[in-house]
Amino acid sequence: MAVSDAEKAVDYALAMVMEPATAGDWLVVLPVAVPMLAGAVLVILRHFMRWHAAIAGSGLAVLLIVDVLLLQRVLAGGPQVMMMGGWLPPFGIAFEADLLGTTLACTSALVAFAISLQAARQVNTHERRYGYYPFLMLLMAGVHGAFLTGDLFNLYVWFEVLLISSFGLLVLGSEDRQIDATVKYGILNLLATTLFLIGTGLLYGTLGTLNMADIAVKARDPEVQGPLITLSALFLLAFSMKAAAFPLNFWLPASYHAPGPGVSALFAGLLTKVGVYSLIKVLVLLLGPQSANLSAVVAWMAGLTMVVGALGALAQSEMRRLLNWLVIAGIGNMMIGVALQDELSLAGSIFYAVHSMLVMAALYLAAGLIEDMTGSGDLRRVGGVWVRHAGFGTLVLVLVLAVGGLPPFSGFWPKAVLVDATLAAGAPWLAAAVLVSGFLTTLAGGRMFIYAVWRGGPEGTPDGTVDPAAAAVAPDASRFLPVMLLTAAVVAVGLWPAPVYDLSLGAAAGLIDPTGYIDAIFGERP
Amino acid sequence: METAFAGLVGLLFATSLYLMLSTKTIRILIGIAILSNAVNLLIFTAGRLVREKPPLIALEAYVPEAGVANALPQALILTAIVISFSFFAFLLVLAFRAYQDLGTDDTDAMRIAEPVGEPGPPQGY
Numbered sequence A: 001m002a003v004s005d006a007e008k009a010v011d012y013a014l015a016m017v018m019e020p021a022t023a024g025d026w027l028v029v030l031p032v033a034v035p036m037l038a039g040a041v042l043v044i045l046r047h048f049m050r051w052h053a054a055i056a057g058s059g060l061a062v063l064l065i066v067d068v069l070l071l072q073r074v075l076a077g078g079p080q081v082m083m084m085g086g087w088l089p090p091f092g093i094a095f096e097a098d099l100l101g102t103t104l105a106c107t108s109a110l111v112a113f114a115i116s117l118q119a120a121r122q123v124n125t126h127e128r129r130y131g132y133y134p135f136l137m138l139l140m141a142g143v144h145g146a147f148l149t150g151d152l153f154n155l156y157v158w159f160e161v162l163l164i165s166s167f168g169l170l171v172l173g174s175e176d177r178q179i180d181a182t183v184k185y186g187i188l189n190l191l192a193t194t195l196f197l198i199g200t201g202l203l204y205g206t207l208g209t210l211n212m213a214d215i216a217v218k219a220r221d222p223e224v225q226g227p228l229i230t231l232s233a234l235f236l237l238a239f240s241m242k243a244a245a246f247p248l249n250f251w252l253p254a255s256y257h258a259p260g261p262g263v264s265a266l267f268a269g270l271l272t273k274v275g276v277y278s279l280i281k282v283l284v285l286l287l288g289p290q291s292a293n294l295s296a297v298v299a300w301m302a303g304l305t306m307v308v309g310a311l312g313a314l315a316q317s318e319m320r321r322l323l324n325w326l327v328i329a330g331i332g333n334m335m336i337g338v339a340l341q342d343e344l345s346l347a348g349s350i351f352y353a354v355h356s357m358l359v360m361a362a363l364y365l366a367a368g369l370i371e372d373m374t375g376s377g378d379l380r381r382v383g384g385v386w387v388r389h390a391g392f393g394t395l396v397l398v399l400v401l402a403v404g405g406l407p408p409f410s411g412f413w414p415k416a417v418l419v420d421a422t423l424a425a426g427a428p429w430l431a432a433a434v435l436v437s438g439f440l441t442t443l444a445g446g447r448m449f450i451y452a453v454w455r456g457g458p459e460g461t462p463d464g465t466v467d468p469a470a471a472a473v474a475p476d477a478s479r480f481l482p483v484m485l486l487t488a489a490v491v492a493v494g495l496w497p498a499p500v501y502d503l504s505l506g507a508a509a510g511l512i513d514p515t516g517y518i519d520a521i522f523g524e525r526p
Numbered sequence B: 001m002e003t004a005f006a007g008l009v010g011l012l013f014a015t016s017l018y019l020m021l022s023t024k025t026i027r028i029l030i031g032i033a034i035l036s037n038a039v040n041l042l043i044f045t046a047g048r049l050v051r052e053k054p055p056l057i058a059l060e061a062y063v064p065e066a067g068v069a070n071a072l073p074q075a076l077i078l079t080a081i082v083i084s085f086s087f088f089a090f091l092l093v094l095a096f097r098a099y100q101d102l103g104t105d106d107t108d109a110m111r112i113a114e115p116v117g118e119p120g121p122p123q124g125y
Helices: A023-044 A049-077 A099-122 A125-129 A132-148 A152-171 A176-207 A212-218 A222-243 A251-255 A261-286 A288-314 A319-340 A343-374 A390-404 A412-424 A428-454 A468-472 A477-495 A498-512 A515-522 B002-020 B025-046 B071-102
Strands: A080-083 A094-097
Touching (some): A023 A080, A023 A132, A049 A080, A049 A094, A049 A132, A094 A132, A099 A132, A099 A261, A099 A343, A099 A477, A099 A498, A176 B025, A176 B071, A212 A515, A222 A261, A261 A319, A288 A319, A288 A428, A319 A412, A343 A477, A390 A477, B002 B025
């Protein structure tokens, strides 16, 4: 067949982004590229373990700076888009940084940075040799990829990236209880991501697209409502399992306390929040009209998760196992936004996610320090922390009050917003669940404070006296730096909630009305 | 053809669910392997099963002719196969190590992280 030269010339502008990517565009992918590069460097330098902490720490510091710059850009100019390979949407894989993802990415980078400071002192050589820091960096790459991607299948891939890194971190050290925990964590989380994959495949079959903005457009078409309601139920199942919502939460109390405190804190701060983020993004932004049909189910799940989590915490006698259940109680609060799907409740949920990341990571780190100081994590055998270090005791008190939702700390404001939102939406029983759960959480946290910090010594020390072993030891103050950093953030958010609240409100508005999100992808097209 | 494959996918899902309900780790793992295959087959079938029409675009056309199998689900599966295979390999080693170290392959008996029958939290000082 003869084809003339003019016909042979291909018009690339039909399928590709023609203008070169600016430095600002690159900012969208840097949060994934930085931890990946740092992780690769760490693997290359695996024999130089002295440098690991410094490389990981500086990598995470750079990551935090990049995230903050990206947040600034998103605040100034709306969602930022970068098309992989330059293909026009919806065909290429898009990275789209919106306010929700960027806010959570910033918080996660701050938490990971604080934890890496802690880990420098706590991770032993054995764990370092088997790659604690590379796993940490790859986990951060996975978390940031999940927060920033604008493609549903790509979200699945990032889930797998963070999952395989979390397996590595969880089993690092190969103690019996870690292996036991990893079996349960691994199998159930793999099952959840497989369910997510089924949902993704069927969604592509229904709508013919994987681009999130494109899905958000096409899901508003009345023709396809039936299949999409079924699919949103499937996504709810998959992401609730990742987020550890009742009744799919049982892998979390079986696993999060098994590794060292640094890893526990990282998991509690980041992983379940990625599940919550995906719930919010997929069920509200993408399939909002369909998942509104499941509103009652999600509301019940949220209420039960809150109360069951708090009750579970009351039944525990080991500190980090108690905290495991407090993580679950927090997930219930964050699911209210998905249940009610209005701006105020979503803002409350997002605010709560930010608060929960900070406070849960700090509490696990604090529990790890208490374990180091007293030689045990059992509430019967701890005590005397106040005598050893009153300043650290105060930090624990602040964190306990914050996780219970008492003013003036960061837990108060999201709970106030959530109670307000549930009452406004005509679900007073859900407001009651928030308050009851907050009360029980305060009891559980208060128990941890009284036994571990306030009393003079472990069980058997006469009342009103101080365990002589406790009084003798005065630990090095610099070890408390990471907890201090996170507690400072908790107090700052509590005393000055307006910036975080405005961010959450902006993110929620972007979810309720996806026009901005969609236009950022398709805006430039004729 | 698609109907037969849909039936097969359903059968695989049923098999994998049955196996995963077992308490023995090795059966759960076989269940997971079958589940990931069932999912891959499901997505593959959803992308149309066509043998006669190659997914090639004619020289003068911009889009392939109607009825050609969609190539994207196949690309998705390729990714998913690699991922699920690596996870399966990891879990297999983990299960073997658990059997060696914990001395059991019964998940009901794996209670090291959450010991059975521990007393409740202290009620007083």
